[in-house]
Amino acid sequence: MTTIPITQPQRPRRRISPGYWFVAPAVILIILLAIYPSLRVMQMSMFSLNRRTGETAFVGAENYTRIFSDPVFRKAFRQALIFATFSSIGHIVLGFIIANLFNAPLNRKFIGACRALFLLPWALSPIVVAMIAQLWAYPLISPIAKILAVLGSQVEFAPLARPSTALLTLTIINIWQFTPFYMLMILAGLQSMDPEWHDAAKVDGASALQRTRYITLPYSRDMLLTLSLFDLVTTMAYFDLIWVTTQGGPVRSTEVLATYIYRLAFGTMDWNRASAVGVVLLTLCICITAIVVFQMQRE
Numbered sequence: 001m002t003t004i005p006i007t008q009p010q011r012p013r014r015r016i017s018p019g020y021w022f023v024a025p026a027v028i029l030i031i032l033l034a035i036y037p038s039l040r041v042m043q044m045s046m047f048s049l050n051r052r053t054g055e056t057a058f059v060g061a062e063n064y065t066r067i068f069s070d071p072v073f074r075k076a077f078r079q080a081l082i083f084a085t086f087s088s089i090g091h092i093v094l095g096f097i098i099a100n101l102f103n104a105p106l107n108r109k110f111i112g113a114c115r116a117l118f119l120l121p122w123a124l125s126p127i128v129v130a131m132i133a134q135l136w137a138y139p140l141i142s143p144i145a146k147i148l149a150v151l152g153s154q155v156e157f158a159p160l161a162r163p164s165t166a167l168l169t170l171t172i173i174n175i176w177q178f179t180p181f182y183m184l185m186i187l188a189g190l191q192s193m194d195p196e197w198h199d200a201a202k203v204d205g206a207s208a209l210q211r212t213r214y215i216t217l218p219y220s221r222d223m224l225l226t227l228s229l230f231d232l233v234t235t236m237a238y239f240d241l242i243w244v245t246t247q248g249g250p251v252r253s254t255e256v257l258a259t260y261i262y263r264l265a266f267g268t269m270d271w272n273r274a275s276a277v278g279v280v281l282l283t284l285c286i287c288i289t290a291i292v293v294f295q296m297q298r299e
Contacts, residue, residue, distance in 0.1 A: 038282065044275040063276040072252060073260060073277065080256035080281075083171055083242075084235040090175035091231050092224060095182035100212065102183070103190045122180040130244035133173050134160070160246055163253035170242055170254055174235070182227055189223045190216065222296060229292040233285045257281045 048059045067073045098118065102111055121129070137160040139145045145157035159169040193216070201211045239258040242248065248255035248263065257277060265274035 041275045041278050041282075044272055045279050048272050059272075063273050064280075067273055067276050067280070072255065075252060076248075076255040076257050076260040077280075079167055079254065080236055080258070083167060083174070083238075083256055084232055086171050087174045087178075087235045088228055088231040090171070091179050091182045092186075092228055094175065094179045095186050095227075096220070096224065098179070098183045099186040099190055100216065102187055118183065119180045121177045122184075124177065126177070126240035127244055129173065129177050130241050133169075133241075133245055137161070137169065161250060163251045166246055166250060166253045170245060173245075174238070174241060177241075178231075182231065185227055186220065186223065189220055193219055225292055225296050229289060232288050232292075236285055236288070237281060 045063055046058060046060055047056045048062065049056050102115060104111075124132075136142050136144065137158060139156050139158045139161075142157055148155065148157055159165040197215050197219075198211055201215060206214070237258050238256070239262065242254055242256060243259055243262065246254045248259040257280070261274050261277045261281070264270045264277065
């Protein structure tokens, strides 16, 4: 009598979803370019390097105590908040106003030409914008200075050379350069709005201001908050324009956290204190993000 062997049923192999393979490169890049450097900076901020022996020693929060007691850091922190806040307000407010003008039912060729001209500042490199700003602010060759001289003004036009006006000048330049980007984003959102809402409001006798307040603003709320969050975080860490134009001067009047970190890391080679300032900047950006996200979810 022959026996028939009983075979155990094989379990089906679990296949990896193709979606994971598409997401994997982005996840690896985020780990290598964002998560690992952030953790490394946090680690360096809690150590101190002995330059004579080249040895590092764990100092805990000593680097943070040193930077918070540094008046230059406190000044840079305050000026970074001022620069980021007023730049973001200018970007969003002006971008919203201009986007509404470009969204009006006007001649298409005229609107297209205006859009192309308005996007030119955003197309320029920040280094080019910084050099143009230096030329316009230099008293001997500035067109504004020459116009003031022709008008008989005795005031020397040198906004980047005066501590009282340097930060304001950089804020205006930043608004001029990046407002076109936010205008373009807001305009894309406005063009997705159903035009019948405004037509119905017109029939009911609503003015243009009332339509903007009760229709356009509520519709664009989440988009404006998202753009404001992105703007605040990126402007808080902005470096190019400020460093090329003034390098934090005159008399530290345009020193912000990004230039302060660069000066510590590459000027004094104090990588540990620079890392501590970087952690403070990262924490500040996370707090801003959390506040905006909480506000969006609550409403």
